[in-house]
Amino acid sequence: xxxxxxxxxxxxxxxIMNPEAPGPWVVTCDHASxxxxxxxxxxxxxxxxxxxxxxxxxxVGAAGLARVLARHLESxxxxxxxxxxxxxxxxxxxxxxxxxxxxDGSVIPANRRLGxxxxxxxxxxLYRPYHGAVETLLxxxxxxxxxxxxxxxxxxxGRAPRPWQVAVLHSHLDQRLARPxxxxxxxxxxxxxxxxxxxxxxxxxxxxxxxxxxxxxxxVLVELRNDLIATPEDQExxxxxxxxxxxxxxxxxxxxxxx
Numbered sequence: 001x002x003x004x005x006x007x008x009x010x011x012x013x014x015x016i017m018n019p020e021a022p023g024p025w026v027v028t029c030d031h032a033s034x035x036x037x038x039x040x041x042x043x044x045x046x047x048x049x050x051x052x053x054x055x056x057x058x059x060v061g062a063a064g065l066a067r068v069l070a071r072h073l074e075s076x077x078x079x080x081x082x083x084x085x086x087x088x089x090x091x092x093x094x095x096x097x098x099x100x101x102x103x104d105g106s107v108i109p110a111n112r113r114l115g116x117x118x119x120x121x122x123x124x125x126l127y128r129p130y131h132g133a134v135e136t137l138l139x140x141x142x143x144x145x146x147x148x149x150x151x152x153x154x155x156x157x158g159r160a161p162r163p164w165q166v167a168v169l170h171s172h173l174d175q176r177l178a179r180p181x182x183x184x185x186x187x188x189x190x191x192x193x194x195x196x197x198x199x200x201x202x203x204x205x206x207x208x209x210x211x212x213x214x215x216x217x218x219x220v221l222v223e224l225r226n227d228l229i230a231t232p233e234d235q236e237x238x239x240x241x242x243x244x245x246x247x248x249x250x251x252x253x254x255x256x257x258x259x
Contacts, residue, residue, distance in 0.1 A: 011037035013129040016078050016137060017067055023075030024250060026137055026144045029066035030090040030207050031059035031151075032079035037086070040122070045085055046109025055153035056103040057083045061229030066149040068235050072243035073147070078137055080130050085111070087122040089130050090150075092205015105157045134211055145177060145218040145250055148208055151226040152198055165228055166242075167194030169201025169221040173213050176257055177220045180249035194223070218253055220246070 034057035036043050051057065063079055070077035080089050084100075085108055091098045099119055101111050138144050150169075155161045166185060170178030178201075185193045201221055203209065212219035222242065229235050 011035070011039070011126075012081055013126045014078055014080055014133050016076060016133065017070055018076045019137065021070070021074050021076050023073045024143070024145055025070070025073050025075035025147050025246075026134075026141065027066050027070040027073070027075055027077035027147045027149060028134060028207060028211075029059070029062050029077065029079040029149045030088075031084050032063035032066065033081045034058040034083045034085075035081055036083055037126070039125075040086055041110040045083075045111065047085075047106060051106050052083070055151070055226060056100075056106055057085050059084075059149075059151040060153075060226040061224065061235060062149050062151040062226075064232055064235040065151070065224060065229050065239060068239035069147065069149060069243060069246075072239050073247065075147075076137060076141075078130075078134055080126075082126045082130075087119070087127045089127055090207050091203075092209075093123065093127070095203075095205055104153075131207075131210065134207070138211060138215075138217070143217075145253075146208065146212045146220070147246065148219065148221040150221060150223045151229060152223050154225055154227050162198050162225065163192050164194035164197055165192050165225050166238075167197055167223040169196055169199070169223060170219075171202035171208065171213060173202070174216075174219065177218045177249060177253040180252040181220050181222070181246065184245045184249055218250070218257070220249075222246075 034052050036045055066077050066079060087099055088097065099111055099114055101108055152162065152167065168178050168182050168185065182193065182195055185191060208219050208221055224238060229238055
């Protein structure tokens with residue numbers, strides 16, 4: 001396994017795993033990390049450790065799953081190395097939730113009075129380098145398909161439990177790959193599968209919109225409920241189950257795409 005980190009920064013914005021791998025995918029993980037660079041409020045957003053360890057700070061288990069899926073699919077992966085609470089790489093630059101002040105019942109003290117200069121620094125040092133690296137990785141490959149890996153929490157505060165074990169999020173603008181993935185997952189009798197659940201997969205300006213929809217690239221966003229991928233063993237098991245299904249779905253999508 002080869003890892004490449006972003007150069008010339010005290011806190012690299014991303015890491016790339018297996019950049020030369022021959023597979024047809026690029027695996028992305030926007031919410032891989034709960035890290036806060038030391039140049040932001042001394043590396044502390046003012047939240048207690050238990051808050052930084054839950055889904056508001058990152059997608060629990062998603063980084064490990066993304067790495068194992070990339071290995072199974074013999075494809076590169078790129079993972080962000082900063083918390084979504086610092087700045088959310090899965091939001092457009094003009095999205096009001098780009099930097100969250102309040103999330104699932106927790107106020108983020110270091111973000112409460114954030115000014116344009118501070119947001120601009122986070123964009124320039126973290127958000128834009130990450131997205132630039134994603135695009136460079138994609139542009140360097142022939143007809144890549146994007147596999148965006150995320151996880152979701154079993155229950156938000158004050159909300160009903162979420163029954164889905166795995167979810168496929170997609171935009172109405174391009175369902176070429178999502179539909180075959182959903183069809184195959186639907187044949188798995190032991191799974192409760194979310195189709196654009198627990199939330200919609202279309203968000204203008206998000207990572208899929210930016211790197212896939214605007215460029216016509218095949219794409220699918222897969223989310224696992226985070227209690228199911230909490231350990232390396234769980235991540236290995238799910239990756240082993242999902243990788244053949246994803247590979248077969250990509251073949252289906254390309255057959256249909258090419259008539």
